[in-house]
Amino acid sequence: MTASDAQRTVPPQAAHTPGEVTSRNPFARVSSLFTLLILAVLIVAFTLYSGTKFLNPNNFQNIAVDASQLLLLAVGATFVIITAGIDLSVGSILIFSAVVAAKVAVRFSGSPEQVKLYEFPTQEVGIPLGIAAGVLSGLGWGIVNGVLITRLKMPAFIVTLGTLGMALGFAQLLSRGVNVPNVPPAIQQEIGLRELASVDLGGYHYRITPPLAVTTIVVVIAAIALARTRFGRYTYAVGSNAAAARRVGINVDLHLIKVYALSGLLAGIAGVFDLLRFGTASVSTHQADNLAAISAAVIGGTSLFGGLGTIVGSVIGTFIPAVLRNGTVIARVQPFWQQVLIGGILIVAVYLDQRRRQAEERM
Amino acid sequence: MDGSQMTAPVLRASGINKYFGPVRALTDVDFEVRRGEIVALIGDNGAGKSTLINVLTGVLPFDTGEIVFDGRPVRFDSPQDARRHGIETVYQDLAIAPHLDAVANIFLGREYRVPGPLGALGFLDRKRMRRETEEQLARLKVRVPGLQRRMTTLSGGQRQGVAVARAVMWASKVVIMDEPTAALGVAQIGQVLDLMRQVRDAGIPVVFISHNMPHVFEVADRIVVLRLGQVVQELDPKTATIDDAVSGMTGSVGMTAARREATIDR
């Protein structure tokens, strides 16, 4: 609020209204600062402990690439949770999409005999088809979630718990439970690791690869869409008071379907990243990604009760575990400490957030 | 400007019946809203006030009866439909989205978008919405500390002020307020009652639902009493007393007597 606003709208007697107290309340802004502070403390601590091994810009690039998939999931989780929903299925959708992308890419890159010999005569067709199939299957699962939640009036927790199992089961059926074999290596070599652009700075060579570029673009668009567009406004409105939103004519069900579709779409893209980064689709990883994405959003200030949250917060909330993971490895701390620390941060972040909200809403 | 023109109803419902399953919530209700008046709709809890409002504004369908608006029979099939016709309602239960600010609430569902291609992408014209909100609130003398602050940080009176301002801002024909003074402090009640008079004096009739008799007698030009889903009385606050209204609401006059009285009144 600017000074001129204050002059215009606050009457003299309003000096004692609780709203005025809020801005001076120590808890009012503490939570968003808290998460940023945690991130800063972690970076400083690991730097002091491991020196240039951690502070090495190449290492930061590693952290960013490692975090890229979770960032996509956390962006989706932010929209979903702001609507007071939840999406437990994103990890499974990611796996499913990766398997579909790999299968389709293999199928259309050459005959079964050829691909067994690692020959991919038609990979110019197969690879784009595979990528598209992966992304679209994520979108498809998201739409299924949204339709089931709104049409059957089922709790999102139950529906996405169901699709979590189904998507994972289908992924395992499709892949027979093993990494999809004979994926054209060009997916990883020519696309995943391709240097789209590079920056030489302070003697280091930063490489912008497609996963990094796509993630950055998605995060920026999502942040703008949430803060500046009608889609974002309706996302908050639906989570804040769905009945009021309905009464002013917002198509709440359609909006929810779009939000779950977005979450699925982003999981689909993250699934394709598996191929881009590792050249294969594995069914044995990512199974805890759903909770990781939810805790990233929540650490970043998104309220599970809906109506509150920002993309910037979720980005910070994603990087805290990412930095922890990377830092503990470099510092040769037992990796199990990561989980202890992330769990503790989650609890403290939510506690502070609750305090902040109570302080704000006191009347 | 007086005579028939003055009293021609803007909105008239006649013979309305509404069932919730076996429960008959409204029985042969006749109700009209005339130009330049504040008509109070009173009745005990469960009398059917909210149901009648929901029927009039397209929130609920009704079983039999007729609604004439601006001289034409209508059947609003949604609250937006009623709103398009210039009828705005402050609903009792779900006024606002508490996590949004006042501007966002006032423009919820009617957001202005920036001109050009960015607008087509959904980009909001926040400056314009903010400016019009400021003008509107200033005109109505509703004071909201910090238009960009979440509604959760405002007092109950300030929130209600925003809800009322939203209705008044968009209404061109009728404003309906369902229990707008419930849960407010004395000063804020005064503000809301003033607001009602302002709206009426600007030529837009107000339907005021309440079961607070002093508030009703303070502002209403006409009082309609609902009991057990039926209109049992119509009172003129200049001649009737609060006791008359209360006995109508509670039925202590006796149902049949009250109905006869109402008939004779007309």
Ligand SMILES: Nc1ncnc2c1ncn2[C@@H]1O[C@H](COP(=O)(O)OP(=O)(O)O)[C@@H](O)[C@H]1O
């Ligand atoms: N959605 C509904 N379903 C079933 N019964 C309802 C519903 N809404 C209201 N009723 C019933 O209709 C009657 C009138 O209720 P209402 O219009 O809310 O009264 P008021 O607003 O005068 O307190 C009550 O008996 C109430 O229980």
Ligand SMILES: [Mg+2]
């Ligand atoms: Mg009511």
